[in-house]
Amino acid sequence: EVQLVESGGGLVQPGGSLRLSCAASGFTFTKYWMHWVRQAPGKGLEWVARANVDESTTNYADSVKGRFTISRDNAKTTVFLQMGRLRADDTALYFCVRDRDGYNTALGYWGQGARVTVSS
Amino acid sequence: QSALTQPRSVSGSPGQSVTISCIGTTSDIGAYDYVSWYRQDPGKTPRLIVYDITERPSGVPDRFSGSKSGNSASLSISGLQPDDESDYYCCSFAGDYMVFGGGTKLTVL
Numbered sequence: 770e771v772q773l774v775e776s777g778g779g780l781v782q783p784g785g786s787l788r789l790s791c792a793a794s795g796f797t798f799t800k801y802w803m804h805w806v807r808q809a810p811g812k813g814l815e816w817v818a819r820a821n822v823d824e825s826t827t828n829y830a831d832s833v834k835g836r837f838t839i840s841r842d843n844a845k846t847t848v849f850l851q852m853g854r855l856r857a858d859d860t861a862l863y864f865c866v867r868d869r870d871g872y873n874t875a876l877g878y879w880g881q882g883a884r885v886t887v888s889s
Numbered sequence: 890q891s892a893l894t895q896p897r898s899v900s901g902s903p904g905q906s907v908t909i910s911c912i913g914t915t916s917d918i919g920a921y922d923y924v925s926w927y928r929q930d931p932g933k934t935p936r937l938i939v940y941d942i943t944e945r946p947s948g949v950p951d952r953f954s955g956s957k958s959g960n961s962a963s964l965s966i967s968g969l970q971p972d973d974e975s976d977y978y979c980c981s982f983a984g985d986y987m988v989f990g991g992g993t994k995l996t997v998l
Contacts, residue, residue: 813989814927814989832890874925876980
């Protein structure tokens with residue numbers, strides 16, 4: 770069974786940093802792109818970032834480019850989202866997501882999310 | 890990286906059919922055959938219901954069908970059931986990013 774368990778969320782001041790982790794299990798981690806998707810309170814889904822199997826390709830939404838970094842530790846089957854220069858509009862539930870089939874065209878499995886609140 | 894455009898809400902009665910539209914551009918929906926749809930029940934995690942425009946993951950009933958024409962995509966739901974009431978999101982692969990629609994709330998009257 771595919772499991773994605775996020776951790777590291779919390780309350781942080783504007784301008785601060787936070788690192789989210791996502792522990793993956795139940796599948797061959799090195800075969801799949803991994804993504805982060807967020808959802809602000811009461812709002813829709815927003816794609817944030819993705820990394821390919823060996824992290825040679827990483828992509829970001831314009832809204833986080835230059836502030837967030839996605840990375841992965843294949844030995845520990847964990848994906849990370851390092852978030853910096855946080856702003857109030859980064860407040861959201863952050864989902865760790867595995868692509869459906871290894872081809873990076875659909876988001877097949879979702880974690881429960883880690884809540885990030887940016888506030889003074 | 891502009892969001893795809895979906896209607897805020899649609900509604901239908903049990904047994905009827907509804908269609909949710911998703912309008913993109915030549916950079917996303919119009920450029921790739923990789924449109925996917927997700928439903929999100931209140932307080933729950935989103936789940937994939939259609940991928941690659943028309944394909945359904947196992948367990949998703951064939952009452953749910955997807956299509957695409959030009960820069961737009963659609964999700965059709967036939968034989969509406971009360972359990973279909975949910976938020977629905979379209980998403981498109983767009984090369985070096987992915988983009989979601991704003992979401993559509995489906996109400997089953």
